[in-house]
Amino acid sequence: MLQGARHAHINALNSAANELEMEIKVFELRKDTDLLESDPHVIILPGGESTTMRLIGNGTNSQLLPELFKWMRNNPNNPVMGTCAGAILLSDPQDGGGKIVDVQVNRNGYGGQSESFQSIVNSDLIDGEFLGVFIRAPRFSSIGPKSIPVVSHDGEIVGVRTNNRIALTFHPELSNDNSFHKWLLSKALGVSS
Numbered sequence: 313m314l315q316g317a318r319h320a321h322i323n324a325l326n327s328a329a330n331e332l333e334m335e336i337k338v339f340e341l342r343k344d345t346d347l348l349e350s351d352p353h354v355i356i357l358p359g360g361e362s363t364t365m366r367l368i369g370n371g372t373n374s375q376l377l378p379e380l381f382k383w384m385r386n387n388p389n390n391p392v393m394g395t396c397a398g399a400i401l402l403s404d405p406q407d408g409g410g411k412i413v414d415v416q417v418n419r420n421g422y423g424g425q426s427e428s429f430q431s432i433v434n435s436d437l438i439d440g441e442f443l444g445v446f447i448r449a450p451r452f453s454s455i456g457p458k459s460i461p462v463v464s465h466d467g468e469i470v471g472v473r474t475n476n477r478i479a480l481t482f483h484p485e486l487s488n489d490n491s492f493h494k495w496l497l498s499k500a501l502g503v504s505s
C-alpha cells in the first residue's frame with residue numbers, strides 16, 4: 313500500500329476469490345511490522361512509481377521494502393506478483409540481495425505517458441488472451457536463466473516467471489478481468505507460510 317494502483321488489486325483479488333469460492337483475507341502492508349504481523353500466503357506489488365515506492369518503503373517510517381524482500385527469500389514457495397513498477401522492484405530489489413524475479417528491466421521502455429497503450433497479450437498461465445494495460449511501462453531487456461516467459465505481446469515478452477513469482481510489465485488489475493489474480497490465488501493453495 314505504499315503507492316500506486318493498489319485498491320484495484322484488492323478488488324480484483326476479492327472477485328477472483330469469489331469466483332474460486334475461496335475465502336481470503338487481504339492485509340494492507342505499509343510498514344515492516346504489518347508484514348511481520350500478518351505473515352501472508354501471497355504478495356502483490358502494484359504498479360505506480362518505483363522511485364516513490366523505494367523512497368517511502370526504505371524510509372525509517374516504513375522499512376517495508378527490505379522486510380518484504382527478506383520475507384520473499386525466506387519463503388521461496390509463496391506466490392508473488394509484481395505489476396509494472398512492482399515488476400521493476402522484483403527485478404532489482406536494491407537491498408544487497410539477489411533478484412526476486414530473474415529478469416533485467418528497462419524503466420519507461422516504451423517512452424513517456426504519451427506512449428501508454430492497451431493491447432491484447434497472450435499467456436498460457438490464464439489459458440489465452442487478456443487486455444494488457446501498459447502505463448509508462450517497463451520493458452524486459454534480458455531474461456535470466458531462472459526465468460521463463462509467461463506473457464507475450466506482439467512477439468515481445470511482457471511477463472516472466474521465476475518459480476511462483478511473476479513480473480508483468482502491464483497492469484492486470486485495470487482490465488476488468490481477474491484471470492491473473494485467479495492464477496495467483498490458485499498457486500497459494502497448499503502453501504503455508
Ligand code: GLN
Pocket residue numbers: 358359360361362363395396397398400419420447448449450
Ligand atoms: N514508469 C514507472 C516506474 O518506473 C512504472 C509505471 C507503472 O507502474 N505504471 O516505476
